[in-house]
Amino acid sequence: MNAQSAAKLNQVNPALANIIRQLAERVATQYGGSIQVVSGYRSYASQAALYANRANNPNPVAVPGTSKHEQGLAVDLRISGVSASTVGALGESMGLRWGGRFSKPDPGHFELLARASQDTGSSTWEGGDDADISSLATIFILGLVAVVVIKII
Numbered sequence: 754m755n756a757q758s759a760a761k762l763n764q765v766n767p768a769l770a771n772i773i774r775q776l777a778e779r780v781a782t783q784y785g786g787s788i789q790v791v792s793g794y795r796s797y798a799s800q801a802a803l804y805a806n807r808a809n810n811p812n813p814v815a816v817p818g819t820s821k822h823e824q825g826l827a828v829d830l831r832i833s834g835v836s837a838s839t840v841g842a843l844g845e846s847m848g849l850r851w852g853g854r855f856s857k858p859d860p861g862h863f864e865l866l867a868r869a870s871q872d873t874g875s876s877t878w879e880g881g882d883d884a885d886i887s888s889l890a891t892i893f894i895l896g897l898v899a900v901v902v903i904k905i906i
């Protein structure tokens with residue numbers, strides 16, 4: 754991978770970066786192809802800018818606030834010398850979710866599954882949004898119960 758790819762991998766979840774480095778190695782040794790990271794982490798602002806210009810983008814663009822790129826859990830790859838479906842299958846065998854299977858296919862997109870991101874043991878990376886939403890809901894419900902109990906008492 755080139756220097757730009759290496760720099761972009763330094764900005765995403767370390768578990769994702771490790772898998773992409775291994776993927777690059779295997780694509781080269783097993784298929785003689787290459788992959789480059791063309792997009793990794795995106796701020797909300799950069800996702801919003803991309804979304805605003807989505808009509809000019811050949812790939813699907815997620816609504817700002819919903820992209821795995823904003824969590825450092827996704828990369829977009831430029832794939833050369835080997836088919837995207839071959840790299841997709843390889844990535845899936847290594848624990849990634851491949852965008853080629855999305856309802857709007859995005860064959861260069863690879864993301865870390867929430868469970869794999871939690872295996873890093875780091876508290877910085879929390880995986881999917883669902884866990885956050887359900888824990889917020891629990892806090893909200895506990896708050897309501899507390900208010901009701903206080904009123905009864």
Ligand SMILES: [Zn+2]
Nearest residue numbers: 827828829862
């Ligand atoms: Zn992507």
